Amino acid sequence: xxxxxxxxxxxxxxxxxxxxxxxRGYDLRTTEKxxxxxxxxxxxxxxxxxxxxxxxxxxxxNDGTLNELIENRSEKLLENELLLREKNKLPPFIRxxxxxxxxxNREISFQGAREIKNKLKEIxxxxxxxxxxxxxxxxxxxxxxxxxxxxxxxxxxxxxxxxVLNGLKISSKIKLTVDVDPINFA
Numbered sequence: 001x002x003x004x005x006x007x008x009x010x011x012x013x014x015x016x017x018x019x020x021x022x023x024r025g026y027d028l029r030t031t032e033k034x035x036x037x038x039x040x041x042x043x044x045x046x047x048x049x050x051x052x053x054x055x056x057x058x059x060x061x062n063d064g065t066l067n068e069l070i071e072n073r074s075e076k077l078l079e080n081e082l083l084l085r086e087k088n089k090l091p092p093f094i095r096x097x098x099x100x101x102x103x104x105n106r107e108i109s110f111q112g113a114r115e116i117k118n119k120l121k122e123i124x125x126x127x128x129x130x131x132x133x134x135x136x137x138x139x140x141x142x143x144x145x146x147x148x149x150x151x152x153x154x155x156x157x158x159x160x161x162x163x164v165l166n167g168l169k170i171s172s173k174i175k176l177t178v179d180v181d182p183i184n185f186a
Contacts, residue, residue, distance in 0.1 A: 019056035106143035113145040
């Protein structure tokens with residue numbers, strides 16, 4: 001709330017609760033978002049006074065990302081994030097397609113995801129991860145399972161994936177949602 005445009009002239013101390021950078025795997029941009037947010041917060045605390053303080057409460061005080069942030073080395077943070085993404089084969093070094101399979105029945109959702117995965121395995125040069133329960137397991141009385149397709153940027157796989165998905169005989173009891181280049185996995 002404080003970071004989003006409010007002006008408190010006498011504010012010179014901000015405490016960030018749960019300043020951990022884990023992101024819990026739901027959003028690829030967690031680190032960038034936190035860097036931006038924490039910079040905004042420190043700007044609010046020091047706007048009218050050179051004597052300001054930002055306190056970060058964390059479960060991981062030795063976390064490199066948090067320490068780089070405290071030392072005000074954002075460029076180093078972003079370089080490290082890029083290296084981490086390359087090492088873990090994440091965007092922008094590979095492409096992702098997320099498929100959410102939802103149904104009123106959890107088992108039908110999961111079984112549908114397994115069948116779709118088996119069909120997608122026919123495509124060379126892709127990796128299909130899952131199925132797993134979606135982090136947001138249930139939305140509007142529908143259970144959600146998730147597949148994640150990873151493939152190299154150099155190959156044009158989307159047309160092959162679309163062809164397989166369009167050729168599926170999908171039960172009327174499930175709904176299929178496809179998200180190309182997802183930015184979060186909830």
